[in-house]
Amino acid sequence: MKKSKRIPGKLLMGALILFFYAPIIYMIVFSFNEGRSLTVFSGFSLKWYRHMLESKDMMEALYTTFSIAILATLISTVVGTVSAIGLSKSKKVIREAVEQMNNLPIMNPDIVTAIGLMLLFITFQVEKGYLTMLLAHVAFCIPYVILSVMPKVRSLDPNLADAAMDLGATPIQALFKVIVPQITPGIISGALIAFTMSVDDFIISYFVTGQGVKNLSIMVYTMSKRINPSINAVSTMVVVIITLSLLLINLLPLILENYTEKGRRRRKIFWAATGAAAVALIGVFVFKGGLEEERKPYQGQVLKIYCPGEYMGENVIPVFEEMTGARVITEFFDSNEQMYIKVANGEAYDILIPSDYMIERLISEKMLQPLQQEKIMNSDLLVEEALGLPYDPENRYSIPYFWGSVGIVYDSTKVSAEELEEKGYEIFLDTKYKSDIYLYDSERDSFMIALKALGYSMNTDSEEELQQAYDWLASCVTTMDAEIVTDEIIDNMAQGRKALGIVYSGDGAYIMSENEDMGYFEPLEGTNLWCDAMVIPTNAQNPDLAHEFMNYLCSYEAAYDNSDFVGYTSPNEEVMEELYSEEGTYAGINAYIPRSGYEKDESFNYNAETKKIISNLWSKVKIVASNSGN
């Protein structure tokens, strides 16, 4: 090769390496950022690392990722190697049948494997959690180990083991002293593939996990909607751990080589790798041990909460854990519908925090237990507007958590309040704001605005009216190029990325507290007055502790922390007034105090049939939006 010919190649290589590493380096740099932004570096700080260390969720995700990866690697390497040796001596038919079976997870898209395993665990009623995640990882790792060990085994002299046994070795000795050392390179590369696959996996883990067990992938996926630089810190930790272990694996043989004769090298590598894995495993468990809090007198109990993501004050759970000594497991859902599916499939939680209409549904399907009011004395502190609502008129089953309205958040430098007042929801069809609007990915509230814009009740059961609402939304997404978002809207509107968006009042309050130019408007066509509340499902494992938690959340301290941090309206009267008062965090922010007493405002009722229609139509709106875009 002439030198000159290699220049384009070098450029390409350089560009590729830059392409591979630029995002990683960018992420590492921004993990040390003082501010919250992902684009402006405002100074060096370790605060996101502190944040990460304090976040139990993140530390547990790190632990889950690596402990599962190490266990799955060890198990699948041993099982895979032994099976490969066995298969090499089996009949051809059997060998080929197993090869075909192994091809299933290799050749199928991950999502198909994931769904298959999920259906398997559900059909056989294996409770989803750490164990199912580990089983699933072992299941998809073994085929890769066999794939990499098999050629090595088959290239061995078939008489090798017999020769060893003729010389007096037991079958076990023949296996470990003769066969295994010969195939070590295959075993090591198989183990490496298994480890990579396990650390990298998201899709399969996502579908087979339960009980709030999450690995890093699941955490990033569920937390990525709002800017959270701690994710950068965790990711940097992963990069460091992986780089260190890679260095270890690459350097160990080199170091050992200097000390041992060549003939024994392979075995040494094998033992070195096993040793490294064992040390890592112990390290992980010690690390986990460090996470475990010391036991207090009446503890060891567990409270499982299932609630929307980013919906709780930072200190609420730590303080509660400190107070009671119990351990709290929180799991997050994106939508009430997602929550319902899990709970209806028998997953047990102690506390759920769904919305009004969903509570009505859960009550009607006898999935909730009545509360023991005497255990929730703090409910006296709650504001009248949040109590006795139609979904649970006597609050027999529920204690309000947050309440509010749905409205339009707008950039007052681009849209005037007068224009909004004049047009109401129809402003979302005004091409003046094409590509400048957000819709919220909630089937109910999207249909609510469409129905209200058309002058109908949001609780209509007329298919005709729902169809018209669908057309309204479809024309909004196709002609207006609307983006359908969930919680991303909070940071994006706070940065003023678009002129208009549909938000919940609490998010509106947060956005307005971050950016003075933003306003919140409740259209005159009426809106949804909603309330999210805490309930205890019938299959709760620890209802006593659940009552304790409810009582605690009604208290001034917890309610203050909660509402101050999240921005949603507190049902605790004193907290609500204090936060809205002149010294309060949300002083003068109208979104914090929802409109009350307006005749066109409604709250949702549950209706199984319209729910299904709306759900299908909303899926179609999103598909139409996606198909029309770009």
Added chain:
Amino acid sequence: MKKFSQLALPYIVWAALMLVLPMLLIALYSFTRQGNAIISFSFTLEHYRKFFTDSDFLLVLTRSLVIALKTTLLCLLLGYPAAYFISRSNEKIQNILVLLITVPTWINMLVRTYAWIGLLSEGGLIQQLGIWLGLGKIEFLYTESAVLLGMVYNFVPFMILQINSSLCKMDPSLLEAAADLGANGMEAFKKVTLPLSLPGVINGITLVFLPAVSSFFIPKLLGGGQYFLIGNLIENQFITAGEWNFGSAISMIMAVIMMLLMVLVKKVETTNRGGSEEG
């Protein structure tokens, strides 16, 4: 030594339970009506009918296939020259380059995809670079280009590594022989190098196309909430809509399409190999 063959027995049972049974369950769900109890199933084709009679669903499927195809082509265009360059470097540089390409694949895919959000977002480095280069303000995040970028980023290492490993297996004296027989560089590449690297190319295509079709986190993270590919459609059926039977039917459709494509690719590979052996 026949005794050792028994070592495979436990795994055969395990594979039947953990690999085959799940597929059968998906098939079962896809052909039955609502409800999770398998005891009371009733056979139906309605889920398949629903999918194939709705142009919107079909459009989602074709868009997913098209973007996976684009990803694969881009990966091939970038990956082949890169792999070729690596295989022509001396051994030390080769090892370093392979390591440099492998390391990112060791870092979790979601983490790597998430890292792009900052680079691509409003006011981010890419936008500033665009302004600086006089390209104007590029809106990148939440577009199809961002999804394509995310996919190429995640999957191109597989392509490079596969092609590189088959190029490295090639005997260099073959090229010398070709040159001795009068072939120029281009001819030698076309007649010798390219056919011999084909197995690597095909493995690479499989390793890129397969995850690209079914990925749903890359579209969700970089394409935004209204960007729907077939993977998102399946996720949506299982996680939010609760239509497991319909979701299973879409999974089956996808699995069958993939299987057919794989068979096709294998066929191309074997006929090509047969052809080059004759020639």
